[in-house]
Amino acid sequence: MIDLSVDLGKFKIANPVMTASGTFGYGFEYKDYYDLKELGAVVVKGIATKPSHGNPTPRVAEVSSGMLNAIGLQGPGVDKFLNGAEYMPFLRTSAATVVVNIWGKSIEEYCDVAARLDAESEGIAALEINISCPNIKEGGVAFGTDLKLAHKVVSEIRKVTSLPLITKLSPNVTCIADFARAVVDAGSDMVSLINTLTGMAINVETRRPYIANMTGGLSGPAIKPVAVRMVYEVAQAVDVPIIGMGGIMTGDDAVEFLLAGASAIAVGTAIFVDPYAPIKVIKGIEDYLKRQGCKSVKEIVGAMVK
Amino acid sequence: MKIGEIVSNRILQDDYYEIKFYVPEICKKTQPGQFVHVKITNLQDRILRRPFSISNVSEDGLLTVIYKVVGQGTEALSKLPAGTVCDLMGSLGTPYSMPKADEFPIIVAGGYGSAATYLIAKNSQAKGILLLGARSKTDLILTDKFAEAGFDVRTSTNDGSQGHKGFVTELIAKALEENKGKKIRFYACGPTPMLLALAKILQELGYDDGELSLDHLMCCGVGACFACVVKVKADNEDGWRYARTCKEGPVFKAIDVYTGEQ
Numbered sequence: 293m294i295d296l297s298v299d300l301g302k303f304k305i306a307n308p309v310m311t312a313s314g315t316f317g318y319g320f321e322y323k324d325y326y327d328l329k330e331l332g333a334v335v336v337k338g339i340a341t342k343p344s345h346g347n348p349t350p351r352v353a354e355v356s357s358g359m360l361n362a363i364g365l366q367g368p369g370v371d372k373f374l375n376g377a378e379y380m381p382f383l384r385t386s387a388a389t390v391v392v393n394i395w396g397k398s399i400e401e402y403c404d405v406a407a408r409l410d411a412e413s414e415g416i417a418a419l420e421i422n423i424s425c426p427n428i429k430e431g432g433v434a435f436g437t438d439l440k441l442a443h444k445v446v447s448e449i450r451k452v453t454s455l456p457l458i459t460k461l462s463p464n465v466t467c468i469a470d471f472a473r474a475v476v477d478a479g480s481d482m483v484s485l486i487n488t489l490t491g492m493a494i495n496v497e498t499r500r501p502y503i504a505n506m507t508g509g510l511s512g513p514a515i516k517p518v519a520v521r522m523v524y525e526v527a528q529a530v531d532v533p534i535i536g537m538g539g540i541m542t543g544d545d546a547v548e549f550l551l552a553g554a555s556a557i558a559v560g561t562a563i564f565v566d567p568y569a570p571i572k573v574i575k576g577i578e579d580y581l582k583r584q585g586c587k588s589v590k591e592i593v594g595a596m597v598k
Numbered sequence: 599m600k601i602g603e604i605v606s607n608r609i610l611q612d613d614y615y616e617i618k619f620y621v622p623e624i625c626k627k628t629q630p631g632q633f634v635h636v637k638i639t640n641l642q643d644r645i646l647r648r649p650f651s652i653s654n655v656s657e658d659g660l661l662t663v664i665y666k667v668v669g670q671g672t673e674a675l676s677k678l679p680a681g682t683v684c685d686l687m688g689s690l691g692t693p694y695s696m697p698k699a700d701e702f703p704i705i706v707a708g709g710y711g712s713a714a715t716y717l718i719a720k721n722s723q724a725k726g727i728l729l730l731g732a733r734s735k736t737d738l739i740l741t742d743k744f745a746e747a748g749f750d751v752r753t754s755t756n757d758g759s760q761g762h763k764g765f766v767t768e769l770i771a772k773a774l775e776e777n778k779g780k781k782i783r784f785y786a787c788g789p790t791p792m793l794l795a796l797a798k799i800l801q802e803l804g805y806d807d808g809e810l811s812l813d814h815l816m817c818c819g820v821g822a823c824f825a826c827v828v829k830v831k832a833d834n835e836d837g838w839r840y841a842r843t844c845k846e847g848p849v850f851k852a853i854d855v856y857t858g859e860q
Contacts (some may be wrong), residue, residue, distance in 0.1 A: 316822055317820075321845070343834075345836070346824060351827070356643045356644075359646060361817075361825065363823065366827070366840055434655045543726075559647075563818070564817050565637065566637075567820065
């Protein structure tokens, strides 16, 4: 029997596979495909203090081995998230391990949503602070690409909640390890990376950008080598658990992140290709461990041979 | 036959293809207006699925899609031979509600919007009119199938090569005039500008329960990614909200369609 469980310090998960925020809705959308308890954790789409329209359309464009998106964090707002049947009440009944991704346009907004979730935290395992969305005009990546702001927003959120904090880092920086150190110093219990890489695609016939926001976040297999490298760099810089993501399609893709130093991983864009991708990745990791004669997934975390 | 196997994939007319998949489970579930989300196997570095309206289903498990080659995805699909096994998700999306026995259905379709509405005509006890508009007569598809299903088929083309010269919405007034006193129920599918124009007309005339199939570039197909949104009326300060066409749609009530700037 192979032990797939992962200890993330503040909480434990049954296996190392999560869903990447924004790619799995609020879990509800996939309830008919499998039992959400089968996943290590469900990370929901970003929640803010107020409902948000998101960006104009078109919001996505397909590119080589990946996609650009600029959804712009459309969402119900924290009140509806906590009370609407298809959001947190559903997730509580599903018994899934739930991580709530949060965002704001200001430090006050980040703290407000964190405090609201803290006050009704039944069924919430952790908060993931999104300081890395490249697609909104205010907030988001503005906090994730400035070391002082990144430290400030995390330390202020730390003051208003005792829930475990995961900070999701942006790859759109020169040295991601510096940001990992800053947010851990500010009280983040772990880090997740990478969010999408800012990109652009232009229709040469119309000469217009494919997405209305002009730029969008690149995800999918195209970004995996960048993500693996960044996870490796961050693993050298901080001692907290790392949740690695970026283009994971298969179990072997996930294993690369674990070998680079991630304790857990998230599947994102692959879910759009195949809703069962996270389940297949769990199986793929188990197959790898069997093949390699490992008894526990913990044996391969950071086990890359130089 | 294997699940997902292509049984036939042939030119229907001009640029339009008809493909049939063996997917008995999906066929059993399919309601008019729903779609399948297809992973096109020979697309190399393109990984996302493509959504296609379901045109027809048969009792022996064959699902028909009618498509036009418009880009890389449909180009690749057109080259897949019978026997290829494909991965289909479905049936997905909010369907049309069927006309009641005492209703008189008027289907307004633009281009291959006739494919997405054919199952209404086929399954409905109540028979009515199909108003089908297209660029040219070579773009008018499935007219014979609608006629077989007992529908009165009237066409319009932009170039006047068949039927009324002009827009399909210009055929509505006469159809209404001829069927005064009947309980008319509208159904529609076509290009977005046509549907928005139609929604405006239906709202003005009070046909609030008309049903229109709207769509937008789709990604996940199940409501998770929020890529495929369109504006629908909402009780907020803007008067609209973005609704997911894959989940809350593609079929929306005429009264709910936001006819301001999309």
